[in-house]
Amino acid sequence: xxKKILVVEDSSTMRSMIAAIIEEMDDFTVTEAGSGFEAxxxxxxxxxxxxxxxxxxxxxxxxxxxxxxxxxxxxKKIPLIIITTxxxxxxxxxxxxxxxxxxxxxxxxxDELQEVVRRVIG
Amino acid sequence: MEDKxxxxxxxxxxxxAEEILEVISKNLLTMEESQDRLSPHPDIINAIFRGVHTLxxxxxxxxxxxxxxxxxxLENMLDAMRMGKLTLTSVVIKVxxxxxxxxxxxxxxxxxxxxxxxxxxxxxxxxxxxxKKKPEAAAVHKLEELDLDANxxxxxxEYENHRLEENLRLGANIFEITAGFSLETFDKDLNQINSMxxxxxxxxxxxxxSGASPDIGIEFKxxxxxxxxxxxxxxxxxxxxxxxxxxxxxxxxxxxxxxxxHEEAQAAESPSSVKSLSMTVRVNINRLDRLLNxxxxxxxxxxxxxxxxxxxxxIEGYSEWAIELEKAARTLDKKLNELxxxxxxxxxxxxxxxxxxxxxMARKLSRESGKIIDIRxxxxxxxxxxxxxxxxxxxxxxxxxxxxDHGIETQEERIKLGKNEIGTIKLSATQKxxxxxxxxxxxxxxxxxxxxxxxAVEKGLxxxxxxxxxxxxxxxxxxxxxxxSKVVTEVSGRGVGLDVVRKNLIKLNGTIDIETKEKAGTxxxxxxxxxxxxxxxxxxxxxxxxxxxPINSVSESLMITKRDxxxxxRREVIQLRERTLPILRLEDAFDMKSKDVNPDSMYVVVVxxxxxxxxxxxxxxxxxxxxxxxxxGKILSGIQGVAGATELGNRKTVLVLDVAALIxxxxxxxxxxVKG
Numbered sequence: 116x117x118k119k120i121l122v123v124e125d126s127s128t129m130r131s132m133i134a135a136i137i138e139e140m141d142d143f144t145v146t147e148a149g150s151g152f153e154a155x156x157x158x159x160x161x162x163x164x165x166x167x168x169x170x171x172x173x174x175x176x177x178x179x180x181x182x183x184x185x186x187x188x189x190x191k192k193i194p195l196i197i198i199t200t201x202x203x204x205x206x207x208x209x210x211x212x213x214x215x216x217x218x219x220x221x222x223x224x225x226d227e228l229q230e231v232v233r234r235v236i237g
Numbered sequence: 238m239e240d241k242x243x244x245x246x247x248x249x250x251x252x253x254a255e256e257i258l259e260v261i262s263k264n265l266l267t268m269e270e271s272q273d274r275l276s277p278h279p280d281i282i283n284a285i286f287r288g289v290h291t292l293x294x295x296x297x298x299x300x301x302x303x304x305x306x307x308x309x310x311l312e313n314m315l316d317a318m319r320m321g322k323l324t325l326t327s328v329v330i331k332v333x334x335x336x337x338x339x340x341x342x343x344x345x346x347x348x349x350x351x352x353x354x355x356x357x358x359x360x361x362x363x364x365x366x367x368x369k370k371k372p373e374a375a376a377v378h379k380l381e382e383l384d385l386d387a388n389x390x391x392x393x394x395e396y397e398n399h400r401l402e403e404n405l406r407l408g409a410n411i412f413e414i415t416a417g418f419s420l421e422t423f424d425k426d427l428n429q430i431n432s433m434x435x436x437x438x439x440x441x442x443x444x445x446x447s448g449a450s451p452d453i454g455i456e457f458k459x460x461x462x463x464x465x466x467x468x469x470x471x472x473x474x475x476x477x478x479x480x481x482x483x484x485x486x487x488x489x490x491x492x493x494x495x496x497x498x499h500e501e502a503q504a505a506e507s508p509s510s511v512k513s514l515s516m517t518v519r520v521n522i523n524r525l526d527r528l529l530n531x532x533x534x535x536x537x538x539x540x541x542x543x544x545x546x547x548x549x550x551x552i553e554g555y556s557e558w559a560i561e562l563e564k565a566a567r568t569l570d571k572k573l574n575e576l577x578x579x580x581x582x583x584x585x586x587x588x589x590x591x592x593x594x595x596x597x598m599a600r601k602l603s604r605e606s607g608k609i610i611d612i613r614x615x616x617x618x619x620x621x622x623x624x625x626x627x628x629x630x631x632x633x634x635x636x637x638x639x640x641x642d643h644g645i646e647t648q649e650e651r652i653k654l655g656k657n658e659i660g661t662i663k664l665s666a667t668q669k670x671x672x673x674x675x676x677x678x679x680x681x682x683x684x685x686x687x688x689x690x691x692x693a694v695e696k697g698l699x700x701x702x703x704x705x706x707x708x709x710x711x712x713x714x715x716x717x718x719x720x721x722s723k724v725v726t727e728v729s730g731r732g733v734g735l736d737v738v739r740k741n742l743i744k745l746n747g748t749i750d751i752e753t754k755e756k757a758g759t760x761x762x763x764x765x766x767x768x769x770x771x772x773x774x775x776x777x778x779x780x781x782x783x784x785x786x787p788i789n790s791v792s793e794s795l796m797i798t799k800r801d802x803x804x805x806x807r808r809e810v811i812q813l814r815e816r817t818l819p820i821l822r823l824e825d826a827f828d829m830k831s832k833d834v835n836p837d838s839m840y841v842v843v844v845x846x847x848x849x850x851x852x853x854x855x856x857x858x859x860x861x862x863x864x865x866x867x868x869x870g871k872i873l874s875g876i877q878g879v880a881g882a883t884e885l886g887n888r889k890t891v892l893v894l895d896v897a898a899l900i901x902x903x904x905x906x907x908x909x910x911v912k913g
Contacts, residue, residue: 174443
């Protein structure tokens, strides 16, 4: 059975690139959320195996997505990968402290992302 | 390349890049159109930052190096701006516009030729130069000492952290709004609350949590910053089903030995406004008014006791009782003074709210008039009696409005004159002894003294060849006749309603002065006493009636005989140290009948200042006394020349004279007589 990954990212280009990279790997299907709000709405609809979220988003930020998932009785077991940039080291540390399993820094290469995903839900 | 152009991510990139540029342009325009373009809403800068940030990310993924490099450098600049490390200047705005144009060119190139090979080095070095400027030292705030759920701080991004600190630095109040929603509608519900909040403050963060019933609903905490208080926030959000809590600052390390360096450092770090959150009690002003009224009545009672004490001594001489009573009266006097001062201190509030209101108004007006004005504020922490602040608001609004409308020139004019194209209005306040000095200074056109004189001649206010000093000429602007002149509005714009401004300020026992330099600007200097209600007065008798004159409008009093009075141009005057001083018989002013129509000797109380001095003729001087001015009822309020009423020690109610109005009236009558 293929694993389900929720990608939370407000840039449509970035989102579809991540989706394309992940779907190159076998046995993964991607659901895309264009904002934190959208992610909150999608969470109860499917059972996700992994969430990949950007940090810098309007409405609610990625740290809040991590915190929400990790403190929610229904979702706290879902692992998360945060997408950060080289400038936001503080945010990355906070994300890991809140319970994110891994981070990946933009811009990243195909195999970098694939490797991180495999490491988390291999 | 041809293959790449057909890629889905490639097409997606072009589409999104165009969208981002549109968002950036829109925000730049909003910033440019708002008059306070050098201090835009933080959301504007953040939106531009976010756009550039996303563009950098996706261009990097696609391998467009020039776009990545430019947006990366630009992102550095925008990040410094949004984090308060770089001040927005006209140069920065210019670079922002140029960069947006360049990014658009680069993306057009990508969509046309599949590459971004355009030289961007000049623009890059411009941005790098801006970034070289030293960052401003930002105040350090201990967010951990906020009465905030520790989990909230854990999820704030660096930027949100900064916004929270910035709100604290600017003295805003922080609130936590908690609300539960259904999973289906929470986004719409939240947007509604967001738009309500953005009307009076800033949403710093929106924090979701699973809440009580995780399967059907979701709970949100919003942290907001606003200048408004809890009552206001509650009233605005009363329709929404939310819980509101004010986040206070809890000072730790409270018990450090006085004088230690550590404490001093601590004191320097915590801004006064934040400190006040934990150290103050909010009291309704009505309660303070009630207390002050009681003190006022006590002051009157004290006067009764002093009165009795004096009488007793007159009757009994230095008897035991007379001495005891005198001692008791003196102690009462001293303690009452202390109580009064203490209460006055409690009523003092900082001027920052009023200054904020003035700034908002000035920005709105300058937007409407299409002028670019930088409004600067100094000394907004200076305190003034709460009531005084309300009373001085209108005169200040008037002066600021004049400065925007008529003081500051249009951008084109300023450029033509070689001035900075951005005009400046400086609002400042300082305490000097028992007074507060508020200044409104603009770097506009100044007042054309010659034109003022010409108009005064035209209007018959002064004789054709009268020699006036500059100060006397400026004083003419406060003449009522002057203000209505349209010509003046066009020429200097300074005459409009200034007589009313001065009248209002004099009612507060304040003064107003103008300093002006043609083409360089004008400064209005307002001096106000710290408190309003209780003042020293000279008590005078006119015929059978007694009046009180605020002592600060009295410069001296003298005794004259009827032979000292001369008549010049049908007007009674006396000679006072080689100057002619017009006199006003108060019994005439109030249509009273004097007992003795022509007494041999009488008193003259000299009031007013500068060339607006006048002598009030009274029958007797009864001494000085502290009085509490109370407003007179509506029926009497229309009477010219009366500022209010007060009770004296012998429980007699007397009228307090409005010195300024009486001077005005007398000058007007004189003019009419001369004309007639």
